[in-house]
Amino acid sequence: MAGLDSGLTVPVWLAEDDLGCIICHGLLAWPVTLPCGHSFCRACLKRLWGAGPSWSCPTCREGSAQPLQLRKNTLLQDLASKYLQAVGEGEGATGGTPSPAPGPAPQPPGRAALQSADHSLASPKLVASNASEKKMRDILHDLEDIRGKLQENFLGKQRLEEQRQGKILEGPSSSSRPLTEGGRLASWLVQRSISPTFDLRSLSCSLEVSKDCRKVTVSHFPQPYSWSRDRFTTCQVFCSQAFSSGQHYWEVDTQHCSHWAVGVASWKMSRDQTLGRTRDSSCLEWKGTSQLSVWHMVKETVLGSEKPKVVGIYLDLDQGKLAFYSVADQEKLLWERPVSASSPLHPAFWLYGLHPGNSLTIRPVRA
Structure with a gap:
């Protein structure tokens, strides 16, 4: 030029x-x-x-x-x-x-270390043949891992102190409490259950929802929805409910979808990106090729090769945790990690768009 x-x-x-x-x-x-x-x-x-x-x-x-x-x-x-x-x-x-x-690139130096790591979560990638950039990127990744461990350790100690003071009668920590009680879903999860509904503003033109807004299906023909910048270009949709505090649990029936992802995301998530591949979204994904994975902080963790028929999502913003469960046949914890959000989080869904008729359903939580 x-x-x-x-x-x-x-x-x-x-x-x-x-x-x-x-x-x-x-x-x-x-x-x-x-x-x-x-x-x-x-x-x-x-x-x-x-x-x-x-x-x-x-x-x-x-x-x-x-x-x-x-x-x-x-x-x-x-x-x-x-x-x-x-x-x-x-x-x-x-x-x-x-x-x-x-891979994610660092922000220019000149901030405090942890602030720089936080700010890098939403930064674009700088492509340049500079060895110092790789060193800085590795340092920031290490700092992010350390920050997560410190946060988890702090929350654990805080919880023990509250228990000693009698402030908590039954703990919401999903990793330390049983998922079932006498063959039924544990009461602490049932008490925190919700039944979110799909947000039509964010609905992709490749999807359609049921009248009660709790079942989303890949359409055989593009839907004539009015244009909106909030609408996804891929087969994705948010729920209307947004959470910035509290403990919330919901379940999704995945039996009629061959390739899907369910999780949480900020409303600010770019509408041309895929759930889990952004810094403001996390999800559990079934690839349809006998692989179950979690996408968190733009990193994929392979969990196994067994497809869960029903997925339970537990979001505890008071303790800063996100967990996924398999709750259809044999209830078990699939994954749990610390999570933080600078803006409210919405339940989020992705259905693979090449298979019309695929569907995901938000089902009532059964005690």
């Missing part, structure tokens, strides 16, 4: 998933762009589409009855290659192994 000094290193700022494929969740490889404007790895699309008979976009489900010609997006390929080269040079300077997966 004219006017730029060819000898000047210019950092390139990218959004969280600008160079990512939502199918494989990795860096775009041989990227192709569909007529709707969404881009994916060519191999990922071919694997999804198989032999037809329909060819739909995994994001917005716009498609054609005829196979589409997949042409390489040379601009995206060039950006992905340069990104990979920049990461490789930065990590190579410190003896590390280049990694193709995008």
Whole structure:
């Protein structure tokens, strides 16, 4: 471009998933762009589409009855290659192994350590071949882990003190109390149960909800909802209820959905991103390929290969905890971690958009 000094290193700022494929969740490889404007790895699309008979976009489900010609997006390929080269040079300077997966970059120094770590949660990625950036990123990740452990340790000590003073009659800590009592859901969970409803403002045009707003289904045809900037571009939806304090428990029937994610997110979550892949959302995800995972702080933790038929979500904002349970056949705790939120959290849902008829249902909590 004219006017730029060819000898000047210019950092390139990218959004969280600008160079990512939502199918494989990795860096775009041989990227192709569909007529709707969404881009994916060519191999990922071919694997999804198989032999037809329909060819739909995994994001917005716009498609054609005829196979589409997949042409390489040379601009995206060039950006992905340069990104990979920049990461490789930065990590190579410190003896590390280049990694193709995008990672969160640090904020510029000049803040207190923990404040910088907190602020980095919502920061964009700075792509530059600078070894010091990798060191700072590693430091910030370590600080975030330490902060979480300190918070968990502090809350545990605070809870013990309250119990000694007789302030708590029955503890809400899901990790220390049984999930069932005599074959029934424990009373401490039942007392905190809610029945949230889907928020039509955030509903993707690829989804439709039942009259009571507690069942969401992937539609066979795009719905003619009025445009709203609060509406998701992918098959996702929030619930109307928002929580900034207190203890809340709800259950989701997942038996009729082959690929899903359920969790919590801030209303500020970008409407073109996927649940769990942002700093302001967390979720339990079934990939439909015998893999159950949790996405938290943009990190994936694989839990196993067994699909839960009913998922219980417990959000304790007074103690700063989020937990997922399997509560259909044999009740058990799947995952629990400290959670914090700078803004209220909504129950959030994602259904894989390639399978019309897939549904998730918020079911009444059964004592």
